[in-house]
Amino acid sequence: MIEGTPPLRRADRLFDIIQTLRGSRRPLTAAALAEKLEVAQRTIYRDIATLQARRIPIEGEPGVGYVLRKGYDLPPLMFSAEEVEAIMVGAHLVQRIRDRKLQDAAMSVLDKLRETVPGELRAQLASPRFQVSDGTAVRPEGIDLHDVRNAVRSCRKIRITYRDEQGEDTSRIICPIATIYYVDVTLIAAWCELRIALRHFRVDRVLQSQVLEDSFAAEAGRLMAAWRATQPA
Incomplete structure (x- = not known):
């Protein structure tokens, strides 16, 4: 698993604090909120202060816990x-x-x-009036797509053991630049250090994987531009 998962955007975190307090029947401490949202307690204290300054009726204090005054509701989102x-x-x-x-x-x-x-x-x-079929993609066992997306965002290299369509296994280090989702398969677009070229890797053919500390941030823009130039208009 990749370490240092990127935190929620602050707007999302503020929303989640409100939703968590709304769903709780008892006061929640900053420690409990921090554990749930995977942030530091001081971040929760700042966020609570921000929400209270915006007139969100949160009551309580550090060390005791916080509650959302009953009857408070978020304004409706305007969707058709x-x-x-x-x-x-x-x-x-x-x-x-x-x-x-x-x-x-x-x-x-x-x-x-x-x-x-x-x-x-x-x-x-x-009560939705539609149905979406389950699809035919195989769930990958040798790699976590959450790790892949985080590695793409943070420009971290991944070491993989990959089995090609001829059944040959190779160990490679790749620089992942995008994930490509099809109905029946998911691909990783990446620079392959073994082949010294851009390649697409099927996630269901990855046998093992490890996100590395090595960064390719300096090359990410160039690699993305080169990959996009190969894609259909």
Whole structure:
């Protein structure tokens, strides 16, 4: 697993603090909130102060715990029925790509929608009038797609053991620059140090993987430009 997972954006974290307090039946300490959101306690103290300054009715104090005053509700998000359905279809399509963290994030988006859209749209979320097939992609066993996406964002190299279509296993170090999701397979677009070229690797053919400390940040822009130049317009 990759260390140092990027933290939530602050706006997302503030929203999650409100949602966590809304769902709790007892006061929550800064330590409990910090553990849930994977941040430092001092970050929670700052965030609570920010929310209180924005007139969010959070009551409590350090060392005792915090509660959200009953009756508080977030203002409704202004989505049309078509926009809500587009988000729902997209969130369900994410289930086909076998990326557990991305799947969880998609369901979290729907949970947030249910809490914030007006009542007439909540019924649409509760009883969708569509179905998305499960897809045929194989869940990868030798690599975690969450790690891949983090390595792409942080420009970290990955060591992989890869089995090609002839059944030959090779050890490679790659510089991952993008993930490509198809219905039946997910690919990693990367610079391969073994082949000294850009390559696409099927995640279901990765037997083992390890995210390295080595960075390719200085080359990331050039590699991305070179890869994009090879893609259909």
